[in-house]
């Protein structure tokens with residue numbers, strides 16, 4: 732199963748069940764973290780007025796719903812039909828709307844004051860694809876609007892390449908029933924990416940997952956955002972509630988047009 736392929740139905744189902752589980756931070760943030768994070772987002776961007784917000788890769792809509800409670804008008808988009816159905820079902824007010832679709836293909840009829848890209852798929856995109864996505868998002872931004880992204884800053888040294896066998900499955904909790912998992916990490920110097928391969932021993936079969944994460948530095952994020960059209964790019968402290976997955980090097984970036 733390719734974990735960067737969010738159209739894979741088996742993976743969508745696994746991700747959906749993780750997102751619906753409020754006890755962990757996998758797949759989606761826990762409700763407490765979502766509340767903290769959204770409070771910061773509201774205080775940082777709203778400046779005493781209601782915003783039109785695009786929540787990219789909204790999952791079951793935890794952020795969209797929470798931000799709509801502050802009065803903002805939110806459009807959540809996600810490629811997975813199963814999560815969008817859930818998001819729409821639990822929607823408590825008409826300030827939220829949800830769209831099932833690939834963000835690369837979404838042509839919004841409206842523009843947004845704030846585009847959110849948190850806990851996102853950005854690192855699964857190559858430099859060219861990442862730039863194409865940013866240019867596409869920039870086209871949906873009101874002049875004077877803001878783009879907020881949290882993404883990993885990786886380099887060759889972040890993970891140690893090699894193979895390990897673990898007694899318990901700990902990778903994304905995708906196969907908690909596995910008896911063991913063989914974990915293999917490889918750095919690809921040409922692509923500047925890490926490839927994570929996991930083999931899980933389940934009762935009678937072997938499952939395999941594969942995830943490729945591209946290494947972007949802060950300077951590369953800045954270059955891409957400026958190239959896509961934003962005027963200023965600031966790196967801020969990772970806010971309360973943000974995804975920090977056991978100390979992984981996440982950056983919080985605000986770009987303004």
Ligand SMILES: C[S@@+](CC[C@H](N)C(=O)[O-])C[C@H]1O[C@@H](n2cnc3c(N)ncnc32)[C@H](O)[C@@H]1O
Nearest residue numbers: 737758759760788789790809810811833834850
């Ligand atoms: C890690 S989840 C985060 C969910 C949500 N933002 C949260 O923090 O609760 C990433 C989400 O991005 C969605 N996604 C992946 N690729 C996408 C694409 N090309 N267009 C829209 N959504 C996508 C996935 O289906 C998944 O629900």
